[in-house]
Amino acid sequence: MNIVVCISNVPDTTTRIKFSEGNASIDTSGIQWVINPWDELSLARALELRDDPASGVKKVTVAHAGPASSEPTIRKALAIGADDAIRVNCNPSDAYYTAGQLAAAIGKEGFDVIICGIESSDFNGSAVGGMISEFIGIPSVSSVSGLNIDTGVPVITREIDGGRESVKVPVPFVAIVQKGIAKEPRIASMRGIMTARTKPIKVHEPVDYDSLTEISGFEKPAPRAACKFIDADDPAKLIELLQNEAKVI
Amino acid sequence: MSVLVYTENWDGKFKKLSWELVSYASSVARMMNMKVIAFTIGKAGEEDMKELGRYGADRILSLVNSNLEVMDNRAHAKAIADLAVKEGSKVIIFSNNMTGKALAPRVSVRLKAGIGSGVSKLPLSIEPFTVYKRAYSGNAFADVVIRSEIKILTLAQNSYEITERPTGAIPETTEAEVDPSLVATTVTETQKQTGKMLLNDAAIVVSGGRGMKSPDNWGPLVELASLLNGATACSRPVSDEGWRPHEEHTGQTGKIIAPDLYLAFGISGATQHLAGVSSSKYIVAINSDKDAPIFESAQYGIVGDAMKVLPKLVDAVKSIKK
Numbered sequence: 001m002n003i004v005v006c007i008s009n010v011p012d013t014t015t016r017i018k019f020s021e022g023n024a025s026i027d028t029s030g031i032q033w034v035i036n037p038w039d040e041l042s043l044a045r046a047l048e049l050r051d052d053p054a055s056g057v058k059k060v061t062v063a064h065a066g067p068a069s070s071e072p073t074i075r076k077a078l079a080i081g082a083d084d085a086i087r088v089n090c091n092p093s094d095a096y097y098t099a100g101q102l103a104a105a106i107g108k109e110g111f112d113v114i115i116c117g118i119e120s121s122d123f124n125g126s127a128v129g130g131m132i133s134e135f136i137g138i139p140s141v142s143s144v145s146g147l148n149i150d151t152g153v154p155v156i157t158r159e160i161d162g163g164r165e166s167v168k169v170p171v172p173f174v175a176i177v178q179k180g181i182a183k184e185p186r187i188a189s190m191r192g193i194m195t196a197r198t199k200p201i202k203v204h205e206p207v208d209y210d211s212l213t214e215i216s217g218f219e220k221p222a223p224r225a226a227c228k229f230i231d232a233d234d235p236a237k238l239i240e241l242l243q244n245e246a247k248v249i
Numbered sequence: 250m251s252v253l254v255y256t257e258n259w260d261g262k263f264k265k266l267s268w269e270l271v272s273y274a275s276s277v278a279r280m281m282n283m284k285v286i287a288f289t290i291g292k293a294g295e296e297d298m299k300e301l302g303r304y305g306a307d308r309i310l311s312l313v314n315s316n317l318e319v320m321d322n323r324a325h326a327k328a329i330a331d332l333a334v335k336e337g338s339k340v341i342i343f344s345n346n347m348t349g350k351a352l353a354p355r356v357s358v359r360l361k362a363g364i365g366s367g368v369s370k371l372p373l374s375i376e377p378f379t380v381y382k383r384a385y386s387g388n389a390f391a392d393v394v395i396r397s398e399i400k401i402l403t404l405a406q407n408s409y410e411i412t413e414r415p416t417g418a419i420p421e422t423t424e425a426e427v428d429p430s431l432v433a434t435t436v437t438e439t440q441k442q443t444g445k446m447l448l449n450d451a452a453i454v455v456s457g458g459r460g461m462k463s464p465d466n467w468g469p470l471v472e473l474a475s476l477l478n479g480a481t482a483c484s485r486p487v488s489d490e491g492w493r494p495h496e497e498h499t500g501q502t503g504k505i506i507a508p509d510l511y512l513a514f515g516i517s518g519a520t521q522h523l524a525g526v527s528s529s530k531y532i533v534a535i536n537s538d539k540d541a542p543i544f545e546s547a548q549y550g551i552v553g554d555a556m557k558v559l560p561k562l563v564d565a566v567k568s569i570k571k
Contacts, residue, residue: 013501014520017388026385037502095354096363118350121386121501121524125366126345126403130322130354139433140322142351145495159347159496160320161259161449163441169433176351179503180495212363212397216379219390221527227534227544232553236565238533241549243569246531248510249453249477 001152001171002059003046004086004111006102006128007077008036008120009070023218035073037185038117040080044182046115047081049149056152059083061109065092065101071201079188079196090206093214095123099131100209107136108204112171113154115147118178123215129176139173145180251286251308252278253338255329256301257348258293264450266344266406268304273409274342275305276371277402286310286336290317290325298420305414309421316427320348321434326355328425333360338399345403346449353403362399369408369528386501386524405528406449407507446480448497453479454508454529456499457487458522460515460536460555464492469559470514476566482506484516500525514555518543535559 011017012032020027035043043062049055062077064070065088074085088105092098106114116129133140145164146157156167156175188196230238242249254274256267271287278285287306289298291313301309312332316324329352333341341356343349345367357364365380369390373379377394380402384391448454455474457467467481474481481497488498499506501521507528514535516522523546526532534547535555544550551558 011385013386013524017385019389041502094363095366096357096361099354099358123384123391124382124386125364126350127354127357127364127366130351131358133322134326134355134358138323140351140355141434142322143347160439160441161347162443162445162447163439165436165440166438168435168437173433179498183489212357212361213365213393213395215384215391216394217392218384219392221387221390224532224546225548227547227550230549230551232551232558235551235558235561236568238549238551239562239565239569242510242531242533246510246548248531249566249569 001056001112001149002061002110003049003057003113003115004061004063004106005039005043005046005082006063006114006116006132007039007043007073009033009064009066009073010036010120010122013037013121019218026218033070033073035077036117036120038119038178040185041182042115042117042177043077043080043082044184044186045147045177047186048182049147054151055149057149061086061111063102063106064088065090065098067091074201075196076188078199079192080186081192084199085201086204087201088204088206093211095125095127095131096213097209097211099128100135101206102128103132103135104207105204106132113149114172114174116174116176118176129174133174139169140176141167141169141173142176144175144177147175147177147181251284251336251338252281252340252342253333253336254285254287254342255349255352256287256289257344258289258291258297261293261297263293263297263300265411266346266450267301268411269407269409270342270344270404271301271304271306272412273371273404275414276412277340277342280372280375281339283339284308286338288312288332290328295420302416302418303413304411305416306418307416309418311420311422312425313422314425314427316429316432317425319432319434319436321432322351322355323433324427324431326352326359327431328427330356330359331426333399341399341401343401343403345405349403353401357401360399361397362401363395363397364401364403365393365395366403367405368402369405383528387527405507407509446478448480448482448499448504448506451480452508453477453510454482454506455479455512455514456482456484456516457493457514457555458484458516459486461487462556466556467493469563473559473563473566476563476570484522513543514559516543517541518546
């Protein structure tokens with residue numbers, strides 16, 4: 001059984017986002033690129049499953065749509081423990097295009113479970129995982145907070161409003177995962193970093209898909225008004241302000 | 250031509266989010282000179298269904314089929330896409346909640362319809378169709394042009410004012426065609442708490458961080474939340490430590506919320522935390538460190554020990570509720 005984990009290459013969360021002149025695009029100077037936080041958790045869970053002989057998972061592949069300049073992020077995933085990687089050599093212009101490219105490449109390689117993080121921390125679209133499943137024409141399960149595989153049979157925990165469900169679905173399928181899927185990201189070992197250098201990254205050329213959306217400009221959030229401080233000895237004043245000034249209670 | 254809006258029902262009922270969605274759809278439809286069709290999957294109560302008309306739904310539909318009883322993304326998306334084609338819908342609106350995120354992308358591929366996800370305003374223009382959405386986890390907003398003939402929008406929760414535009418529409422029932430082979434999901438067990446205020450639905454959220462020092466100190470925080478008819482939340486370290494359940498974690502990799510009021514006790518305000526709460530209308534911070542970054546995002550602040558301030562706030566709220 002094989003798992004594919006889709007990874008996106010995003011600016012580190014603590015990066016101060018700046019835009020180029022005219023606010024048309026992000027200023028990439030000084031940005032530290034990382035594996036999207038949810039994808040990093042997906043990868044951690046996929047590797048736990050592979051390392052558990054009872055799961056039946058033999059191989060974990062990472063798949064990425066992006067130019068050669070994102071290879072350091074793919075190498076990082078290989079250093080963390082993925083067995084091999086697929087990269088679609090393209091400029092991921094929107095969710096539809098990206099999902100179409102990933103679906104085509106993953107479809108050619110063969111797989112049983114595709115894991116996608118619920119959203120990427122750059123465009124916050126929450127769309128690529130679901131789109132991949134529809135492009136390939138297979139089931140998807142969303143809001144997945146737990147994924148077990150018992151000798152090839154997936155047992156899924158799905159979050160619902162006010163609770164959770166245990167869900168079964170036949171392979172192949174796409175799991176769109178969120179908080180709870182893994183406790184924390186896995187960190188690359190020195191040995192992992194050494195072996196990552198020789199692990200294969202298979203490069204696919206893009207197929208013909210259109211983008212359906214484009215970003216025409218960015219804005220920084222409006223600055224919030226300065227914080228109004230209330231004396232720690234008089235918290236009742238805070239309640240009064242929330243009631244009469246902000247009018248929120 | 251129509252604007253189609255999916256109003257999910259919860260055990261046959263709608264909530265504030267549903268009225269917000271229909272109000273938004275009605276405003277979009279006015280911009281485009283189209284009618285609004287609100288639909289739910291399965292049966293909702295007759296009175297709840299009629300209520301959708303109060304916020305501007307020109308038609309109100311229940312989409313029914315026994316193969317839609319289990320939430321299966323593929324089958325539900327197919328039924329919605331079919332309805333959109335039948336009704337000549339040019340814009341399809343979902344909530345940006347768990348269900349919307351599960352279904353909108355699949356409908357998008359079926360109809361080759363571009364998505365504007367997590368929109369928080371009416372479209373900035375119709376030609377070209379441009380929407381405004383959160384990007385970089387709250388550090389920016391993006392103007393997104395959707396070029397496809399059909400557009401899909403998912404509306405950020407608590408971002409649009411509920412507006413009444415009564416139509417008097419009579420609810421209808423329509424049978425969907427769903428091939429049973431599309432349904433792949435089987436639910437083997439459901440655990441659900443009832444009667445608890447859900448974090449994403451709450452207008453007021455009371456949240457605790459590491460500054461709360463111990464899981465034993467949560468009593469007054471829970472009491473304050475309940476007095477304010479709000480929900481409780483926490484920061485990531487608190488849920489990682491197991492002090493609070495993981496569904497309470499708000500932040501970049503937890504829940505993204507946008508309440509009217511977010512009260513943060515003993516939370517320093519790391520970028521990852523703020524990514525989950527920056528859309529709150531008011532942020533109030535109580536922290537013993539006057540240099541904590543949370544104060545830069547807060548409108549009101551108290552520099553002090555959360556444990557000492559909390560009981561006093563509880564008393565103050567009790568006295569105004571009398």
